[in-house]
Amino acid sequence: MDNFHSKKSFTPHSNSQVWKFVSAPDLHPMKVTVNVNKPGTAPGFLFVAPYTAYGTNMIGQTGSLIMDQAGNPVWFRPLESRYIQNTDFRVQTYFGRQVLTMWQGTISGTQSAHPNLPAGDPEPGAYYQIINQNYEVIKKITAQKGFTSDVHEFTITKRNTALFTAIKQVPADLSPYGGPVNGYFDNYSIQEVDLVTGRLLFFWDVLAHINPADSMLPASSAKSSNNIWDCFHVNSVEEGPNNTLLISMRNMWAIYQIDKTTGNIIWQLGGKQSDFTFGPNAEFSWQHDARYRSGNRISLFDDACCASSSSPPEGQARGLILQLDFQNMTAYKDRTYYHDPPLIVPSQGNVQKLANGNQLVGWGQEPYLSEFKNAGNTPRDPAKNFIYDMQYPNQNLSYRAFKNEWNGFPLYPPSIAVDLIEKEEATVYASWNGSTETAAWQVLAGPTPFNLSVVVINTPRTGFETDIDVHSVGPYFQVKALDSTGRVIGTSQTAYVKDRKHRRK
Template identity: 75%
Template structure:
């Protein structure tokens, strides 16, 4: 379930809130604002995939974006249209090596004021991508059995298989649920595919196991989405112990534990049929991305909002960690993570545990991401342990946000551009995706084959480094240097 913001539909990639680079003129990622940056944050780079809804202005280009903690772009993969998006952009391991993974397609609600599918559904033709450290696509994966690859989750397992969510509409008489006779149910499946053979090795159909009557979203809502009732809205799946899966269903207000072998639901947390009694403040609603934290704790992003754009929120959005007692079948609050100032988040969002114990939160439809010390905070003291906060421009958003360590080793060369200023030249150098570039060397000369070093080493400054040299060239070249001063990349020779 996604809820659309209000505004006017437009895109301006060269907006002052988007980056422009002399050496990389086709790249216009969004600029961000750092609101909080205190000591104690975990190392790593920030992974987002900016887009916005049809009714809002898209600032910069859509696409997968890696930034450093200061908000400088490190790698950006722009998409050809604002009506195409990436989601769930992050690092994973495949066959023992780090890779980048993401979903790509069109999200319903981004291409039309009146979409043909429920808001947040993937349009047909969507797929998943796996990229190696050289930023080359090494695998493309799509759902099977007539389902569309869903934007919420794509996980590479320790067995080098792909576990993901898929969706399709199925005809249904909704009158017994309070809807129309000739309606549809948005049915979800959990699929697992062997990444070598492409064979489907696991399939679980939600409609066969979960009663639509338990949905918190009324069947009458289907009238607003071509008679399609999004009664479940599955938005995360994770492997658990003993061949089980942890599955989150936003519109059920519930998290399910299922047995992969039998398909049987072993227990349900939250919702109308909860097997657990929820303690004070432990209830949640419209939630995202349920994750195990050991055997007895579960984290989730508690949206506490909203059945429709006009519905009031149940409360503030928060990161939430619950402590489960399987003997008493109770769930109690273990940690909470609130934003300062308070946020009311109609859709999307995630909570990620970082290696040092910190918690990293993407605020979904609200244009923020934040980092907290593990102990968390409360609604009444939101600044406690709140150590990092970034804001996107305008109504740009990212379905999820992650912080990961990553080494990018592009095989394509660095980029160089030159602007002559009298007897001097401003040389611009960049290398999209290189995490190992620490400095630049600048060369110039009277011909392509007669270049001499003008600047032996100057530190890299952000995505693009500007170096002013006393030379008219007219031929110039830059070389990327690593932290030890070794040349790791050479640009083409450019003539001004």
């Protein structure tokens, strides 16, 4: 995903940092800490895809995680190994309906200290997927023309097509650039695919349009990654007005607007060939996630760090909105979003405009996500407009973080587990992974599976799993999920529990 490097921070795997659920024993998402939670945050759930770098202890499972603002899991889909990851996990719209989208595969640099590809590249076999509101995978998409589906971007357009980044290693003599003779360009393409037919609709080859000599990452860096030079590092693409695309290239320190019809570059912002000059505090480096904003503005995540693990950081990471003056071809700082306390972020990160005008910042390689009021802050007053901050355990990270409203309706039933206690008492554990509509639980118990009666009419849902004390020995138990109106929206399987247990979460 980027040139990221482990901090060699080893923390013992602590049960206190991982969720454990009696009714969902296979789910072990990370536990998070909410450092700041002030009034005025936007509605919605938080979407992250936790993983970590090689040599760092992964806390919990990798996968796709939806949380509420208190940090409780809402939906978690774990992956089978810490060496498989999801990225760019978020809500989009497909044919008018909410869907979840993500990249899935193995990120180079997460499984070995000496990866075959530049750290952050996708390994072959990666793909994108679209998941409906019932949590069913309805589409799997892969890049075409010999490219590998890239971790950075997968966007469903208003035309219900997929726009994404893809990568391929191209053999080349890199000696003119100061690299090895028998080397490779880490070349990127922008691809657009018809999601119904799979037909390739648009293809833009970066190497055909961008001069590698303009890279801010020296070609000599290829010697540490199998002679592959990650000269461009495309990390975002977005459709703009008048059939244009906005493309961010981290290792060029540049953002480009291109004409989708001709493939020509309309303008370049930043880097060695910038068409713009910069006003005070407006310059950026190693950036991510360039997005169009209203009024000739763009937003981006300014990493300001780092060419390699040995290079000094250039500056403090921040969310940045720039005002573009096309008459004078000057970019001015419009507003900034700094973390409190300051963060040095070597890779990844994003800035998302929220429904109420707030900004959500995912801090990439640093284990935080934050929400700011739109006016932002400065390094001198970082607490200003800094209204929400979540921290992941240890060095768990998420390439991007998002806040989206989401309605999930699982087709699988709720989960139940039961502990029998002394004196005809029981504790029933109820959960329903992914249900956003469950407001309360009803418990039934009885002597046979066909003779159950309600023993708890309505217990409010608390977090992912609700513990319910029941005056019954069953031995058959069942839970029903209730929505906010008291309507039954899901029924668990019937659990048979005869032996007393003293289970502790």
